[in-house]
Amino acid sequence: MLPDPEGFLYPQTDIKLCTGCEECEKVCPARSNAPEKKHAQIGCAVQHINRTVLKRSTSGGAFSAIAGYVLRNGGVVFGAVMSDNYKVVHACADSFTDLARMRGSKYVQSDIDDSYIAAERYLKAGRMVCFSGTPCQIEGLLAFLGVSYPILITVDIVCRAVGSPKIWDKYTKMRQESVSSKITRFSFRDKTAFGYQMSTMSAYCGEELMYCGGIATDPYLRAFFSNICDRPSCYDCRFKKRYRNSDFTLWDCFDLNRFSEEAEGMDAALGVTCVLAHNEKAAALISKLSDELTACVIDPETLAASSREMTRSVSLNHNRENFFKDAGEMTGEQLFNKYFPVKLKNRAEDFIRRAACKTGLYHFIRKCAKRIIPSFKRY
Ligand SMILES: Cc1cc2nc3c(=O)[nH]c(=O)nc-3n(C[C@H](O)[C@H](O)[C@H](O)COP(=O)(O)OP(=O)(O)OC[C@H]3O[C@@H](n4cnc5c(N)ncnc54)[C@H](O)[C@@H]3O)c2cc1C
Numbered sequence: 001m002l003p004d005p006e007g008f009l010y011p012q013t014d015i016k017l018c019t020g021c022e023e024c025e026k027v028c029p030a031r032s033n034a035p036e037k038k039h040a041q042i043g044c045a046v047q048h049i050n051r052t053v054l055k056r057s058t059s060g061g062a063f064s065a066i067a068g069y070v071l072r073n074g075g076v077v078f079g080a081v082m083s084d085n086y087k088v089v090h091a092c093a094d095s096f097t098d099l100a101r102m103r104g105s106k107y108v109q110s111d112i113d114d115s116y117i118a119a120e121r122y123l124k125a126g127r128m129v130c131f132s133g134t135p136c137q138i139e140g141l142l143a144f145l146g147v148s149y150p151i152l153i154t155v156d157i158v159c160r161a162v163g164s165p166k167i168w169d170k171y172t173k174m175r176q177e178s179v180s181s182k183i184t185r186f187s188f189r190d191k192t193a194f195g196y197q198m199s200t201m202s203a204y205c206g207e208e209l210m211y212c213g214g215i216a217t218d219p220y221l222r223a224f225f226s227n228i229c230d231r232p233s234c235y236d237c238r239f240k241k242r243y244r245n246s247d248f249t250l251w252d253c254f255d256l257n258r259f260s261e262e263a264e265g266m267d268a269a270l271g272v273t274c275v276l277a278h279n280e281k282a283a284a285l286i287s288k289l290s291d292e293l294t295a296c297v298i299d300p301e302t303l304a305a306s307s308r309e310m311t312r313s314v315s316l317n318h319n320r321e322n323f324f325k326d327a328g329e330m331t332g333e334q335l336f337n338k339y340f341p342v343k344l345k346n347r348a349e350d351f352i353r354r355a356a357c358k359t360g361l362y363h364f365i366r367k368c369a370k371r372i373i374p375s376f377k378r379y
Helices: 023-027 051-056 061-074 098-099 113-126 135-145 165-177 219-225 234-235 280-287 300-304 320-327 332-339 344-359 362-372
Strands: 043-049 076-082 086-095 129-133 154-156 186-189 200-205 208-213 246-254 273-277 292-299
Touching: 023 135, 023 273, 043 051, 043 061, 043 280, 051 061, 051 362, 061 076, 061 098, 061 129, 061 154, 061 246, 061 273, 061 280, 061 362, 076 113, 086 098, 086 113, 113 135, 135 154, 154 280, 165 219, 165 234, 165 320, 165 332, 208 219, 219 332, 273 280, 273 300, 292 300
Parallel strands: 076 129, 129 154, 154 246
Antiparallel strands: 043 273, 043 292, 076 086, 186 200, 200 208, 246 273
C-alpha cells in the first residue's frame, strides 16, 4: 500500500510477482455489485454508565461496552488508534489499557496495516474478535475472510468521510510547533471544553490542555467539515446504506428527546450513541450489556432516518484540487492560513457557539440557525 500525492494509501501490484489469480480484485469490496438486502434490525440509543469512559468516547461509549464484552470473554479488539507520531492506524487490543486508545473518533483515514491478517489468525485459533472501523473497512474485512465466524463481532460507524493523512500530518506538525511541550493526545471531539454538542479539537500534554479550538476556528475541523480533504471515493461512497453486513452500526445521537421522552438515566448533554443491531447475535449481545449501558429502544426506521450521513455521500468542495496542489508546496500554516484564515467573523461565531454551550442553548440555537441559513454547519 503506497500513498498517492494526497496522502491516501492505494494498493500497488508488483507485476513481476503477480500470478494473475485475481484474488485481490475478487475480494475488493469496492468492486462488489451485491445489492443492499433488507433485514430485521433493532434500534436503540445508549449511554455508558462509567463517566470516565463516557468522557473519552465520542458519543455515548457504545463501542467501549461492546469491545469490553469481548475482552472479558478472552477476545481481542481491533480499532483505530493514534501512534506517538500522530498517525492514525488500526491496532489490536487485548487489555482495557490498550482499548482506551481506540476510544474517540479520529477524522482521518486509518491505515489498516496487517489487521485483517492478524484478525483472521485469532479467529482461526478460536479467539473471539471485535473488529471496528469505517463501513468500507468492515466490508473489506468480511470479503477478505470469505467465511462467517460466529466469534467475530463487527462494529462500523456512520462515517461522513475520511480525511487525508497528509493534511492531518501538516496540521499536527503546525500544532506541535505552536506549543512548548510534546503533545501526547489529540481529541477531535473533545467534550470536556464545551460539551458534547459542539465539535472541538483539543491537544493535550498528559492531562494538561495545550490547545482547544471549536468548529468555527480550528483549521483541521474546518477543512474536514467543508469536504475539502476527503478521500476521493468518499464523494460517491458505495458503503453508505442502512442495511449493512456488519453486526452493529454506531453514530452520534444529538437529539435524544426527539426519539424518546423517557430516556431515563441518560444525560443527553454527555453524549449518546445511536445503535443499529443488524442481526440476532448483535441484539443478544446488546441485551447482555445492561450493567454497562443505559439504553432505550427506538424504532429502527425512525432512528436510521435521523442520520443523513448514513446514506448520503458528502459533496465535493470545488476548491479541493487547488487545496491539494498547494498542500504539495506549502507548510501547514501557509496552507491553512490561505484556505481557512481565522477572521473576526470566525472568532465571533466561536464566541457565540461557546456562549450557547455554556447556557445550554446550543442545540436550540443550532436548530434555529439551520432553519434560517440552510448552509449552517450542523456540527
Ligand atoms: C471518520 C469518522 C466519521 C464519522 N462521521 C460521522 C457522522 O457523519 N455522523 C455521525 O453521527 N457519526 C459519525 N461518526 C461516528 C461517531 O463519531 C462515533 O464514532 C460513534 O457515535 C460511536 O461513538 P462511541 O462513543 O460509541 O465510541 P467511540 O469510543 O467514540 O468509538 C470509536 C470507534 O470508532 C473507530 N474509529 C475511530 N476513528 C476511526 C477511523 N479514523 N477509522 C476507522 N475507525 C475509527 C474506533 O475503532 C472505535 O471503534 C464518525 C466517525 C469517524 C471515525
